[in-house]
Amino acid sequence: MELIIQRDPEAAALLLARIVANEMRTNPRTVLGLATGNTMEAVYRHLVHMHQTSKLSFAKVRTFNLDEYVGLAPDDKNSYRHFMNERLFHQVNIKLENTHLPDGCAADLEAECRDYEKRIEKAGGIDLQLLGIGKSGHIGFNEPLSALRSRTRVKALAPATIKQNAPLFGAEHRVPRRALTMGVGTILEARRCLLLATGEAKAEIIARAVEGPITSMVTASALQLHPRATVIVDEAAATKLKEREYYRWIFANEPEWEEYR
């Protein structure tokens, strides 16, 4: 795992967007794994800006989102499909048929999950998976106790997640209780994972995920098993990391990061 500390949320999001853009320029047919949440909004803003100002093309890119709420239709303003259309898809030259999210309104949710896995496989797997982290330590909606080898499935949301996402719905009781989510095992199969976390509220859970034991209680900790996982944080989210000076040294000195410094 690599850990990169940037001075503020904007710089952290820009760094992630630049890594994604470089991948897309090297491989125009990149398969992106996408995430939702407030943290990701800045990343999509930067990608849209790069599309408008430096011809970053999404023409051949295919995308698979991590998750979707059960019972929310694509045009529901709280659905993740709506989030992605608004923040990214409608603002770049991506073909909508190349964008995938699990269908939270499917009649047979289990069949939908199986089909989602097949669609990812058919696309050749995910090249770059973007991830946020929930206060429960989740990646996607892999709440505490999610098997580290889990696949796309229906998952009940943890109380901490319902609380965290409630402001968007206006009240806790309006937040759906279940979601479809890629499993931890599905996520770990991506060729590269990039997790972005910013703000003081994420400091504690980032320290547990990065420096704590690998545990299904904090599914982001499973990234420790991934051969190519990069965690990008801002100063506020880095405050509880014990080895932060070491991580800073690596970013400042390793040739791999030269173009991003």
Ligand code: GLP
């Ligand atoms: C939701 C998503 C997660 C995301 C999390 C973080 O719960 N299912 O994939 O990581 O939000 O959200 P935020 O960036 O708003 O803190």
